[in-house]
Amino acid sequence: MAWTRKILRINLTQGTCSSEALNMEWAAQYLGQRGLASRYLVSEIDPGVDPLSPENKIIYATGPLTGTMASTGGRYSVVTKGPLTGVIACSNSGGFFGAELKFAGWDMIIVEGRSPKPVYLHIENELAELLPADDLWGTTVWATEAALKKRHQDPLLRVSSIGRAGENQVLFAAIVNDLHRAAGRSGVGAVMGSKNLKAIAVRGTRGVGNIADPRAFMAAATAGKKVLAENAVTGQGLPTYGTQVLMNVINEMGALPTRNHRDVEFEGARKISAEAMHEKRATDGRAHLVTNQACFGCTIACGRISRIDETHFSVETKPEYWGASGGLEYEAAWALGSANGVDDLEALQFANLLCNEDGMDPISFGATIGALMELYDLGIVSKEEIGLEAPFGSAEALCKLAEMTARGEGFGKTIGLGSKRLCEKYGKPELSMTVKGQEFPAYDGRALQGMGLAYATSNRGACHLRGYMVSSEVFGIPVKTDPRETAGKAEMLKAFQDATAVVDSSGLCVFTTFAWTMNDIQPQIQAACEGDWSQDSLLQMGERIWNLERDFNLAAGITAKDDTLPPRLLNEPCKTGGSKGMVAEIGKMLPEYYSLRGWTPEGVPTAATRSRLGL
């Protein structure tokens, strides 16, 4: 069973909390988390709805393996219509909140309407109540978490909340749980803010039981952990270096987008890499990195815990930032660093801390700063307008703008609109490095052809976590493909996208797939859940989820012309390195992709495809 079979429905307009049975027919078709929450969302909201209106809903969903002993089984997803993109948003977070929600007896929370005043949701097992949050409004994620634990006299409370960025409806605001784990992308935090919902605080003591076949489950989970431990990436690379292990690797391939994608190699990459995080600083003789940290149930433990340099200009008068806290992951280090040309590791960490503290997606924030710095470089935005000088490479500008954006001060309000709206505002939409309004992550779509297609077709805008072609094009997992090659990429991407949708619906972390294949994942799902969860049915489910999301996006106004990349990636060849001369050739791959998906040349699922998938 693994599901608790219960949904908590919160109507903020009416101030009500109610329990309802999980639709098990849908659970059999969509498993949980991403898939199942998406099924609920598309059946309950009009795709044309304004994402920041009371008519939008926001769903916090666990998977059947969330809260179990399966390695990494602690994930939850936040599904809503995204304000940054105007398409379906599905942001996945680790930490401990998801498992706690499950332990309290809930598979998901569906939040609808808008509260007239700031509130937070407090859940203690089957009891759920909306409580006033007037005193929390205007405070950070960190302050909110501390205040709620104190108020409820419960140090074991798990909290998922927004900071000032979400309150101010920064379009890339994140929802942060356990201080520095985030449902980061697409502006899900702004949706929470628009609803006047500050936080969800949960304490669960019921636990997860009702595993369909406990003996088989424990055997499959144990076997899975062994595979992760023995794999070089999940057993050694990720725990030692974190995802930051990628910085030098991607840079050396000429695939590290630099200065708003003007360049593909960053001369300062070494200084902001995993290796640099391990080195002792000249100032205090300590390494930036303190230790690694696991999310709930995770036997990989890729998370970084860092300590900022107390003498750095950003924090020298701010001792509240001196303790160990969530450190730089690859994506954050890239977006806050390479994307802007900033090579000051401590400045990156300061901006990262602010993103955690006030709930912002560091990818979209950093990439938006990259766009601003290009506008500044071209003389389109002035120092007077911004309030400071913002040349590429300025650590001072990065730190100051992070504060201004998190707090909604001055030009920070404009940055909070994201790169697309910023560049449109200044008449240079082509300088926005986005797809469907969402900023690129840390791989250049010209240097890695498969990633280019992945970005163009991702259902939540530019994203590396919908079909991580880097896995094949860089690491050779499951097979090595030439990053310069377009042939065969459409087929591989479809397989990646469908399999990822399965993982995202299970409660497991997608990072397991550096080591795990469906051969490792399927037995864990099958043993935990009643029903037919063969590999074929799981992969078909992944395809069903992909098409469900696509249908929603089409109804929200997306067309095939949105399945593209910015002109810079299509027309301006990479200038240096291994990718020199390359552009993103998605035109060679997209028709084949549509065809493999069973879509029309206009990118619309055919009636036959819908019928085959039971949509």
Next chain:
Amino acid sequence: MQKSLHIDPGKCTGCLQCEMACSYEHTGFFNPSRSLIKVFDFHHEGRKVPYTCTQCAEAWCLNACPVEAIKIDAATGAKVVLDAVCVGCKVCTIACPFGTVNYSHETGKVQKCDLCGGDPACADACPTNAITYIDSDWTGLERMRQWAQKTDSAARV
């Protein structure tokens, strides 16, 4: 050989596999709130520290119990709560200097680590060997070995 749980916080990542294994072993549920070993996160120091009963030789809990509900398991040395005898008076929870015996309002009894009868589930589940189950007379052996290596000046030449 009598064995002890040995905890090396430096190796702990805070994944809570131990808490799930413990609760699953004792209750059949994955439920950290029922775990008899707890991992504490000292966030600003970047340290995670698992903590549970050390099975004191002169056990305060055992001596304080007015109904003799805590017995020594001869095979493992564990101080084990006999649920059938425990009356839930909580005196042992006051007596224990370390806080590792606690009352459960769900069962109306106290609960503490019983070493799983000699095969502790927490140690089995720990992915980093932060929790191990080793010879109780030689819990310092690994640290001795490390110092032996460090102080062996001849090896460095």
